[in-house]
Amino acid sequence: MKLLLLYLLAFTGGVFLAIQAGFNSQLGSLLKQPVLAVIATSISSAFFGSLFIFSMTKDRITFNLIYQIPWYLWFIGGLFSFIGISLYFYTIPRLGVSKMIVAGLCGQLLFSLLAGHFGWLNLPLEPITTKRIIGILVIITGIILINDN
Template sequence: MNQFTLSALAFLGGVFLAIQGGLNSHLGVLLKNPLLASVVAFFSSFIFALSIAFFSIEKLPTLSQVKIIPAYLWFTGGFFSVLGISLYYYTIPKLGVSTMISLGLCGQLIFAVIAGHYGWLNLPTEPITVKRISGLIAMILGILLINGK
């Protein structure tokens, strides 16, 4: 896939996350519990993911491939997913979707720049540069403009 297509897919993924955040935070308000909305969202996500995987996976991993996966990788991603998504559902009705998404994106990008610089989470290193810092500053200014009264 070329860079334009990958970028368009990433953009579309962001749109989908904003849509699901808005819909599921409304569900959390109606259920009077954002964590319960997360349970519903993750259960339906599980059903959709399982269905898609069933039709798209050509070959399952072997037992030896599964055995070498560190135990923490089976749970920590899901743990942080529940925390992050539940916080979205909790804060969107209080802050508004554009404020919450812009602040959430800010947190993601700042963490991503730091994690990339140090190669945390077993990812390739991407050094912090003046250009990246300038981008973060521009993003923070943009967030201030988006959220300014």
């Protein structure tokens, strides 16, 4: 049951990201500047995240903990998020949201397959198996079918 709930949460997160991508693509198009939409997304995400942290959690972050974390971890995720979201907002009006999501998902899956296999970014090791390769090929076939007019 717990695993099913985790899959449901992951699925819901994907739905929310697709919705967010659609709204922010509209914002970027209206502003004629996708990067401003990324900034708006980042600011509003920080606002809602702060509300959640201050209202829902009992654990407080201490300065000692902050100093123990390597400095680059505070920024590198934001850099990759900025680039990834900017690319999404740029490509959605040109490709459509479904094609962008499918292509983006394919990139995520291929990278995660390699990152898990080699343990990049301190991720748990997940060896590449025949079943996973077949799964990726099926997804790539789906991308081709979705993008075929």
